[in-house]
Amino acid sequence: MPYPIDRKLVVGVSSNVLFDLSLEDKIFREEGVEKYKKYQIENIDKPLKTGRAFPFIRRFLAINNVYYSERPVEVVLLSKNSPETGIRIFNGIKEYGLDISRAAFTSGESPFRYIPSFNVSLFLSTNQNDVVNAIENEFPAGVVLPTEIKDNPEDKELRVAFDFDGVISDDESEKIYQESGQLEIFQKYESLNVGKPLNPGLLADFFKKLSFFQKLETKKKNQNSGYKKILKTAIITARNAPAHERVVNTLKSWKVDVDEMLLLGGIEKKRFLEAMKPHLYIDDQMGHLDQKIKDIPLVHIPFGIANRKDLENKYKKLQG
Numbered sequence: 001m002p003y004p005i006d007r008k009l010v011v012g013v014s015s016n017v018l019f020d021l022s023l024e025d026k027i028f029r030e031e032g033v034e035k036y037k038k039y040q041i042e043n044i045d046k047p048l049k050t051g052r053a054f055p056f057i058r059r060f061l062a063i064n065n066v067y068y069s070e071r072p073v074e075v076v077l078l079s080k081n082s083p084e085t086g087i088r089i090f091n092g093i094k095e096y097g098l099d100i101s102r103a104a105f106t107s108g109e110s111p112f113r114y115i116p117s118f119n120v121s122l123f124l125s126t127n128q129n130d131v132v133n134a135i136e137n138e139f140p141a142g143v144v145l146p147t148e149i150k151d152n153p154e155d156k157e158l159r160v161a162f163d164f165d166g167v168i169s170d171d172e173s174e175k176i177y178q179e180s181g182q183l184e185i186f187q188k189y190e191s192l193n194v195g196k197p198l199n200p201g202l203l204a205d206f207f208k209k210l211s212f213f214q215k216l217e218t219k220k221k222n223q224n225s226g227y228k229k230i231l232k233t234a235i236i237t238a239r240n241a242p243a244h245e246r247v248v249n250t251l252k253s254w255k256v257d258v259d260e261m262l263l264l265g266g267i268e269k270k271r272f273l274e275a276m277k278p279h280l281y282i283d284d285q286m287g288h289l290d291q292k293i294k295d296i297p298l299v300h301i302p303f304g305i306a307n308r309k310d311l312e313n314k315y316k317k318l319q320g
Contacts, residue, residue, distance in 0.1 A: 009210065011073075011075050012118060013078065018054060019089065053280070054151065057098065059156070062158070063158075067216075077102070078114060078120075082108075104118075112133050121140055123140065123141040127143075147291050161233075161236050161273070164247055173243075190245075201303070202303055210231070214258070234259060238269075239263055239264075240263045240265030244261070269288050273296055279297065284304060
């Protein structure tokens with residue numbers, strides 16, 4: 001029996017995340033909305049190139065192919081297009097064979113307010129203002145940063161990697177480090193609170209629901225050694241021992257598992273991301289998201305104390 005909408009794992013995406021609309025965006029910014037509409041209508045049947053998060057979305061939707069009767073995941077389009085110009089987006093969705101049928105077209109208004117209406121556990125967008133507005137309303141959202149993405153269609157596995165503090169959990173521990181500036185104080189605080197689970201962060205629901213499929217995948221693998229898993233989850237954190245114990249205890253209290261946990265203790269994350277090649281890496285600190293990395297969609301969660309200073313300047317620099 002198909003999952004009801006309130007139990008599904010739902011990801012919301014903007015048009016620009018799904019497809020490469022850089023030319024269309026340039027027309028909108030430089031020539032205005034009417035020229036943009038005219039271009040979209042005149043090119044309604046012109047094929048669209050895939051966008052930054054397309055490799056993730058394609059594999060994410062493939063979960064429904066394995067759990068066909070339940071169909072437990074869904075992607076919803078949350079777009080600033082008008083219904084008229086949005087026809088081209090749905091033509092692209094059809095062309096690539098993506099099972100996406102629900103959408104909100106808001107004719108220029110930010111679509112973030114529909115995140116809870118669709119039960120979205122993660123909203124991906126290239127627009128930092130939409131994401132910041134969503135997070136200020138405590139909705140789960142992230143900015144997909146401009147990086148060079150080339151998909152490998154032979155790679156069927158979906159790999160999703162997360163930072164922990166400020167992403168899966170709240171930024172309670174990060175506050176201690178940021179405010180003290182001393183690793184020793186952070187380590188002591190974590191040791192004193194090792195048995196106290198951290199509070200869920202903005203992406204906790206997304207992580208927990210994804211972890212549920214990871215458990216099912218492990219079960220299938222145990223039952224059939226020839227089964228090839230389609231999902232791998234990982235936590236890549238700057239924490240190291242003994243501060244990792246609180247992370248482990250938090251996950252245990254939530255009754256969730258993760259395939260891999262990398263405790264880097266200050267080593268740059270780039271070298272591990274390049275080895276793992278996740279189809280989505282999610283972090284709350286821009287300093288950990290090296291855009292020179294190719295073929296890995298990087299998602300910034302502008303949440304918490306790590307993002308209170310100079311957020312606007314960071315994005316201005318990012319966009320050149």
